[in-house]
Amino acid sequence: MLNAWAMRRRASLFLATGCVILPVLVAPDARAQSITAPVMNYYPDRIVPGTGDIGIGPRAQNLNPTGISYDDCAQNQSLQFNLLMSSFVGQDIQVWASKTGDCTNDSNRGNGGIANCWRLNAGSASVNAPTSMPVQFTLRVQDIIGGQAYTTLPTTFPSQTSAACNTQPSYSAVSFTIYFMAISNSLFVSGSTPYEYQLAVDTMGPPPPTGVSPAVGDTLFTVNWNPNTDLDSAGYALFLSPIRGQEGTSGTDASGSPEPTLICPGADASAGMAAMDAGDADASIDGASSPVDAGCYYSYTGGSAPVTSGGSAAGTCPSGTPNDPVLESAFVSDAGAQQVEDDSGEGGLITQPPGGGISTIPPSYAVDFSNGFTAAGVTANSYTITRLRNYTTYHVVVAAVDGFGNVGPPSPEICGLPQPVNDFWKDYRQDGGGAGGFCALEAVGAPGQSMAGIALALSTAAIVRRRRRRAS
Amino acid sequence: MSRARALASLAFALGGALAAREAGAQERQDPLEGRHRSYESPQHFAFELRFLPYSPDIDTDPALHGATPYHTVFGSSARLMIGAEFDWQALRIPHLGTLGPGVAIGYTKMNAQATFLNGQQSGETTSLEIIPAYAVAVFRADVFWRDARVPLVPYAKAGVGYAIWRASNTLGTSHFNGSTGVGGSLGTQLALGVSLNLNPFDEYAARGFDEAMGVNNTYLFGELMRSDLSGLGVQSSPLRVGESSWVLGLAFEF
Numbered sequence: 001m002l003n004a005w006a007m008r009r010r011a012s013l014f015l016a017t018g019c020v021i022l023p024v025l026v027a028p029d030a031r032a033q034s035i036t037a038p039v040m041n042y043y044p045d046r047i048v049p050g051t052g053d054i055g056i057g058p059r060a061q062n063l064n065p066t067g068i069s070y071d072d073c074a075q076n077q078s079l080q081f082n083l084l085m086s087s088f089v090g091q092d093i094q095v096w097a098s099k100t101g102d103c104t105n106d107s108n109r110g111n112g113g114i115a116n117c118w119r120l121n122a123g124s125a126s127v128n129a130p131t132s133m134p135v136q137f138t139l140r141v142q143d144i145i146g147g148q149a150y151t152t153l154p155t156t157f158p159s160q161t162s163a164a165c166n167t168q169p170s171y172s173a174v175s176f177t178i179y180f181m182a183i184s185n186s187l188f189v190s191g192s193t194p195y196e197y198q199l200a201v202d203t204m205g206p207p208p209p210t211g212v213s214p215a216v217g218d219t220l221f222t223v224n225w226n227p228n229t230d231l232d233s234a235g236y237a238l239f240l241s242p243i244r245g246q247e248g249t250s251g252t253d254a255s256g257s258p259e260p261t262l263i264c265p266g267a268d269a270s271a272g273m274a275a276m277d278a279g280d281a282d283a284s285i286d287g288a289s290s291p292v293d294a295g296c297y298y299s300y301t302g303g304s305a306p307v308t309s310g311g312s313a314a315g316t317c318p319s320g321t322p323n324d325p326v327l328e329s330a331f332v333s334d335a336g337a338q339q340v341e342d343d344s345g346e347g348g349l350i351t352q353p354p355g356g357g358i359s360t361i362p363p364s365y366a367v368d369f370s371n372g373f374t375a376a377g378v379t380a381n382s383y384t385i386t387r388l389r390n391y392t393t394y395h396v397v398v399a400a401v402d403g404f405g406n407v408g409p410p411s412p413e414i415c416g417l418p419q420p421v422n423d424f425w426k427d428y429r430q431d432g433g434g435a436g437g438f439c440a441l442e443a444v445g446a447p448g449q450s451m452a453g454i455a456l457a458l459s460t461a462a463i464v465r466r467r468r469r470r471a472s
Numbered sequence: 473m474s475r476a477r478a479l480a481s482l483a484f485a486l487g488g489a490l491a492a493r494e495a496g497a498q499e500r501q502d503p504l505e506g507r508h509r510s511y512e513s514p515q516h517f518a519f520e521l522r523f524l525p526y527s528p529d530i531d532t533d534p535a536l537h538g539a540t541p542y543h544t545v546f547g548s549s550a551r552l553m554i555g556a557e558f559d560w561q562a563l564r565i566p567h568l569g570t571l572g573p574g575v576a577i578g579y580t581k582m583n584a585q586a587t588f589l590n591g592q593q594s595g596e597t598t599s600l601e602i603i604p605a606y607a608v609a610v611f612r613a614d615v616f617w618r619d620a621r622v623p624l625v626p627y628a629k630a631g632v633g634y635a636i637w638r639a640s641n642t643l644g645t646s647h648f649n650g651s652t653g654v655g656g657s658l659g660t661q662l663a664l665g666v667s668l669n670l671n672p673f674d675e676y677a678a679r680g681f682d683e684a685m686g687v688n689n690t691y692l693f694g695e696l697m698r699s700d701l702s703g704l705g706v707q708s709s710p711l712r713v714g715e716s717s718w719v720l721g722l723a724f725e726f
Binding site: 219 | 530535536545586596642643646652708710
């Protein structure tokens with residue numbers, strides 16, 4: 001009896017306990033707020049102001065299409081996330097970003113600790129979505145990137161400007177994590193499932209190659225450099241001024257007049273692009289009154305009349321020199337942290353920072369972007385620009401390009417003057433050599449040669465005839 | 473000094489030859505020799521890897537009237553040519569050697585900096601590529617090795633040669649006044665040489681080479697050759713890219 005009673009009591013206790021504990025274990029899961037992506041490996045669409053939705057990324061696969069480049073940031077692109085939320089009963093949805101911190105940890109959002117996260121202007125308060133519902137978030141790239149500059153967490157998070165695109169501290173790519181999560185009373189809802197998205201960002205091109213030097217030939221300009229050893233470079237872009245095919249008439253003399261020879265100090269970084277002095281506006285760099293352009297002047301050979309007026313003394317350039325105001329303006333406008341104009345004297349130096357940056361040279365000056373963004377591969381140490389005009393001074397800079405398509409700051413400018421050369425074939429032919437072609441057989445010439453040829457032909461004919469006779 | 477070296481080399485070769493001959497004599501007394509010979513693979517072909525300094529006779533062209541464009545542009549130093557030759561030992565003459573046709577091809581290239589009109593060096597390169605080929609009759613007198621176990625095989629080659637050449641610069645094939653810097657030159661090919669059979673220096677390896685790869689004999693050879701690509705009397709004004717030179721290389725009979 002006792003045993004039966006005890007057993008019955010244990011069973012009822014077990015059932016009662018189960019009825020109490022099981023709902024406790026199951027209920028939080030069933031009510032846990034969640035934000036999820038609609039598919040595995042989800043990528044948000046890009047929204048470009050004035051253009052609209054351009055898909056997940058316009059760049060080629062080798063240029064990290066789902067990442068953010070400087071151009072993406074400067075265009076003020078937004079990322080549009082279409083996610084799914086469920087089980088929200090009055091909680092907030094907030095979106096935060098971080099480089100290093102876990103934003104589901106309340107202290108990383110500034111609650112009692114050092115803030116490593118910054119809030120993005122998206123999300124909703126007091127959301128009611130008991131069942132699975134779609135939800136859209138549009139995040140500005142500049143807001144995502146700009147927060148990395150915060151040293152202390154602000155109380156409000158204003159929209160960032162294009163200045164955010166210059167906040168990357170080094171030229172290596174940075175990874176951001178964006179958190180979409182349930183918040184209640186400024187605290188992360190314990191047990192809820194946030195959605196986290198990893199975003200690769202690189203808004204700074206690699207530093208330029210060193211040792212850039214020119215070598216000119218007949219209608220060509222070969223640029224040599226030391227390849228970058230950093231992993232961030234994916235190739236090199238070359239910029240040429242004047243643009244090929246738009247040389248105009250400057251510095252030319254292809255019809256027997258005195259030939260101008262450009263004196264180009266190879267090691268002088270200022271050659272051809274330092275035509276600015278203190279206070280000069282960029283637009284007036286090459287104006288007639290602009291007095292200096294150190295290291296860039298003409299001398300004249302084969303005649304006495306100068307090709308251009310304005311003087312040719314060292315340190316000055318006459319007006320109408322090949323210096324290109326647009327190209328130079330691009331150098332100078334890339335100011336701030338990227339390049340510094342030294343106004344300490346006339347014809348000051350353009351110095352390059354040790355780190356990366358972004359070139360602002362217009363793409364129209366780029367040479368042979370064969371695969372869409374670079375002229376030369378990452379291991380290349382030279383490139384030959386062809387189809388140039390002889391006796392025209394060309395100015396060239398080289399910039400490294402990273403895997404996001406960011407074109408870094410340019411190298412010191414080099415210049416050169418393509419002109420005709422004598423190669424072996426030209427020398428040989430000018431000296432009287434007559435070779436050329438594969439079919440230079442002939443029966444005329446010296447008697448001995450003719451006889452040998454005739455003998456060879458007769459022998460061949462005899463052999464053929466004899467074989468035919470045997471065959472018949 | 474060079475004479476002493478030459479004497480030492482000759483002594484070494486003779487010593488090697490005598491030692492090999494002695495070894496050959498001992499081998500004949502070896503009761504296993506017959507068994508080994510039965511495993512020797514058939515021999516019908518020869519292959520040569522050839523290395524030679526190349527300095528073409530371009531400047532000897534009478535049409536140049538003493539001008540030396542090749543020397544002026546590329547200098548006087550010879551370039552290395554690498555070549556290969558394949559021979560068919562179609563006919564074996566007992567107690568004498570083999571006779572048959574052979575074909576060969578080689579490659580060399582010379583580069584220099586082109587000069588501006590004022591004589592200063594430009595940033596442009598000028599190059600000359602030469603791909604000489606020839607078809608020859610090859611006679612190899614291997615009687616000394618086969619009958620007397622002296623591992624020296626003199627040989628001779630004679631035939632016709634044809635070289636394809638291309639003058640180029642940084643922009644590609646050179647052009648001047650309507651002429652293109654590419655063409656071919658025809659001529660004669662002659663060679664005399666001697667091969668040193670390396671088999672007696674390591675007979676075990678030689679047998680293994682034969683059993684594994686079918687290579688009967690391995691030679692180190694030296695050769696004097698004359699490639700006279702001056703047109704053979706039927707070609708006008710060829711670029712004289714032939715030359716006279718010595719050749720060193722490795723040969724394999726299989």
